[in-house]
Amino acid sequence: xxxxxxxxxxxxxxxxxxxxxxxxxxxxxxxxxxxxxxxxxxxxxxxxxxxxxxxxxxxxxxxxxxxxxxxxxxxxxxxxxxxxxxxxxxxxxxxxxxxxxxxxxxxxxxxxxxxxxxxxxxxxxxxxxxxxxxxxxxxxxxxxxxxxxxxxxxxxxxxxxxxxxxxxxxxxxxxxxxxxxxxxxxxxxxxxxxxxxxxxxxxx
Amino acid sequence: xxxxxxxxxxxxxxxxxxxxxxxxxxxxxxxxxxxxxxxxxxxxxxxxxxxxxxxxxxxxxxxxxxxxxxxxxxxxxxxxxxxxxxxxxxxxxxxxxxxxxxxxxxxxxxxxxxxxxxxxxxxxxxxxxxxxxxxxxxxxxxxxxxxxxxxxxxxxxxxxxxxxxxxxxxxxxxxxxxxxxxxxxxxxxxxxxxx
Numbered sequence: 001x002x003x004x005x006x007x008x009x010x011x012x013x014x015x016x017x018x019x020x021x022x023x024x025x026x027x028x029x030x031x032x033x034x035x036x037x038x039x040x041x042x043x044x045x046x047x048x049x050x051x052x053x054x055x056x057x058x059x060x061x062x063x064x065x066x067x068x069x070x071x072x073x074x075x076x077x078x079x080x081x082x083x084x085x086x087x088x089x090x091x092x093x094x095x096x097x098x099x100x101x102x103x104x105x106x107x108x109x110x111x112x113x114x115x116x117x118x119x120x121x122x123x124x125x126x127x128x129x130x131x132x133x134x135x136x137x138x139x140x141x142x143x144x145x146x147x148x149x150x151x152x153x154x155x156x157x158x159x160x161x162x163x164x165x166x167x168x169x170x171x172x173x174x175x176x177x178x179x180x181x182x183x184x185x186x187x188x189x190x191x192x193x194x195x196x197x198x199x200x201x202x203x204x
Numbered sequence: 205x206x207x208x209x210x211x212x213x214x215x216x217x218x219x220x221x222x223x224x225x226x227x228x229x230x231x232x233x234x235x236x237x238x239x240x241x242x243x244x245x246x247x248x249x250x251x252x253x254x255x256x257x258x259x260x261x262x263x264x265x266x267x268x269x270x271x272x273x274x275x276x277x278x279x280x281x282x283x284x285x286x287x288x289x290x291x292x293x294x295x296x297x298x299x300x301x302x303x304x305x306x307x308x309x310x311x312x313x314x315x316x317x318x319x320x321x322x323x324x325x326x327x328x329x330x331x332x333x334x335x336x337x338x339x340x341x342x343x344x345x346x347x348x349x350x351x352x353x354x355x356x357x358x359x360x361x362x363x364x365x366x367x368x369x370x371x372x373x374x375x376x377x378x379x380x381x382x383x384x385x386x387x388x389x390x391x392x393x394x395x396x397x398x399x
Contacts, residue, residue: 007316018332028236028256039265
């Protein structure tokens with residue numbers, strides 16, 4: 001029994017010691033470094049691809065920004081749109097005014113005059129602002145900004161046909177042809193003769 | 205413990221000649237140690253080498269934080285231990301128990317009857333297989349300290365650090381594990397010897 005115990009002890013110690021002597025095969029360090037280099041190159045490739053994607057994205061963002069700036073600031077002539085839009089806000093068109101004035105129902109005409117500019121103003125206010133925001137000044141430096149009255153006058157003159165501009169003048173003021181010029185009546189002068197007094201001086 | 209392993213590694217983390225040199229130096233110093241830890245768990249040359257290589261690859265990928273590693277040897281030991289345990293779990297799923305305990309015990313009994321010394325029997329493949337099976341059958345809390353004790357370079361405090369248990373517990377569990385192995389081996393050999 002003791003022999004068996006001793007044998008098992010020796011056998012176990014020897015077996016465990018044998019396991020402690022486990023050594024890697026020759027060239028183990030070289031294989032480790034090869035595997036490390038392979039892993040490093042894999043990661044480097046991944047990193048490079050990632051860098052390329054970042055560079056491409058940055059380039060695309062710069063290009064898009066420049067295009068957006070160019071599109072926003074490119075020169076164009078929005079004058080007709082502005083005058084049309086502002087016309088709805090500031091001054092009713094002369095033709096509309098004439099129509100309203102000639103309407104047989106004055107109440108309806110007045111209602112139209114009040115309601116229409118508001119509706120037009122709501123619908124076109126936004127576009128008018130957009131147009132003004134992107135307007136490129138035709139003259140630089142620009143002259144002093146016109147007052148609202150001046151703008152209204154300019155628009156009125158630009159938008160009104162010449163016949164309409166002329167019509168009220170014909171009605172309100174007489175033309176040169178209709179004026180009757182009466183001849184001037186100048187009474188003739190009467191000069192009385194001088195009469196000498198006793199002192200020799202003239203008396204009236 | 206090698207002197208250089210206590211030092212702080214340089215802060216190089218890009219792939220430079222310096223970092224490669226440093227990596228080669230670490231591999232030269234600790235490759236056998238890492239292999240021994242992996243082998244103590246896996247008890248297979250091929251699997252142990254794979255686990256050791258994976259450990260060093262992880263160390264290389266960790267190079268951004270090399271400066272934070274105060275003791276590369278301990279870091280490598282813990283990593284090798286975890287890598288080997290993972291590999292062991294995967295291997296056990298596809299393990300075939302082709303060598304039975306009784307067959308191995310019978311061969312050993314025959315050798316003993318023939319008068320072969322214990323050293324010679326211990327070097328046999330049958331004895332290695334039998335010991336592997338017996339160690340595998342141990343409870344995990346006993347198997348882990350015993351497996352790490354098979355690594356010559358590891359001290360009890362280092363084993364305790366790897367396992368996260370007190371040093372006294374390491375010694376106690378190692379003694380318990382050895383007792384269980386001895387009992388099982390005795391039973392196996394007596395059964396075959398007594399035939």
